[in-house]
Amino acid sequence: xxxxxxxxxxxxxxxxxxxxxxxxxxxxxxxxxxxxxxxxxxxxxxxxxxxxxxxxxxxxxxxxxxxxxxxxxxxxxxxxxxxxxxxxxxxxxxxxxxxxxxxxxxxxxxxxxxxxxxxxxxxxxxxxxxxxxxxxxxxxxxxxxxxxxxxxxxxxxxxxxxxxxxxxxxxxxxxxxxxxxxxxxxxxxxx
Numbered sequence: 001x002x003x004x005x006x007x008x009x010x011x012x013x014x015x016x017x018x019x020x021x022x023x024x025x026x027x028x029x030x031x032x033x034x035x036x037x038x039x040x041x042x043x044x045x046x047x048x049x050x051x052x053x054x055x056x057x058x059x060x061x062x063x064x065x066x067x068x069x070x071x072x073x074x075x076x077x078x079x080x081x082x083x084x085x086x087x088x089x090x091x092x093x094x095x096x097x098x099x100x101x102x103x104x105x106x107x108x109x110x111x112x113x114x115x116x117x118x119x120x121x122x123x124x125x126x127x128x129x130x131x132x133x134x135x136x137x138x139x140x141x142x143x144x145x146x147x148x149x150x151x152x153x154x155x156x157x158x159x160x161x162x163x164x165x166x167x168x169x170x171x172x173x174x175x176x177x178x179x180x181x182x183x184x185x186x187x188x189x190x191x
Contacts, residue, residue: 024060026190027149029072031055033186036074040159041176048175050081057107059151059187061114068112070122074105095166102129110134118142122153128162147189154182 036055040048057072076097083091092099111123122137139153158177159165165175 024062024068027059027061027187028190029055029057029059030186030188035182035184036072037182037184039180041178043174043176045174046082048081048083050079052076052078053080054078057185058190059112061112063114066114066116068109068114070107070109070112070124072107074107076103076105095169096164098129105129107137120151126157126162128164131162133157133161147191149187149189151185151187152183154180156180 031054034055035051037049037051039050042048052074054075055072055078057070059068059070061068077092077099079091079097081088081091091097094101105126105128107122107124107126109122109124112120113123114120118141120139120141122139123134124137125132125134135155135157137153137155139151141149141151143149156178159175159179160170160172160177163170164179169175
């Protein structure tokens with residue numbers, strides 16, 4: 001009888017240890033070492049380039065099954081562009097980002113497929129000004145020891161699909177429609 005009790009006890013202990021070793025790893029974005037940059041072509045003028053200074057987020061990864069989820073929240077008011085001096089108020093107004101109504105944007109994954117070759121695909125939903133679109137975002141990543149990683153990705157979206165530039169600014173003759181976003185995230189493992 002005692003040996004059955006010990007066997008059951010060790011079986012539960014074994015199952016507990018196994019379940020912990022295959023649990024999701026949570027990584028948080030180290031915003032001081034990360035960047036979200038963008039560019040928009042402009043006809044016969046300097047392209048709009050910029051970045052967001054404030055954002056937060058995390059990635060949860062199951063390395064055993066090569067899958068995970070991610071969530072990034074961007075503070076739109078932290079936008080910084082090379083046109084801020086002349087157009088900063090317009091960029092922050094309802095014509096472009098409507099900060100009073102939509103102060104945040106988000107990138108949330110629906111599925112996150114990790115390959116064995118340090119690449120991944122985030123099947124994500126981008127939300128800007130209450131408009132949502134799904135994207136497949138190719139990523140590369142490198143582990144930096146056991147508790148740090150770097151993930152990089154680039155994707156393109158149409159600004160008019162998110163109502164970034166309304167009225168006369170919805171015309172794409174001068175300010176083009178394609179917005180290229182470059183993301184470089186330094187991630188710290190939560191222990």
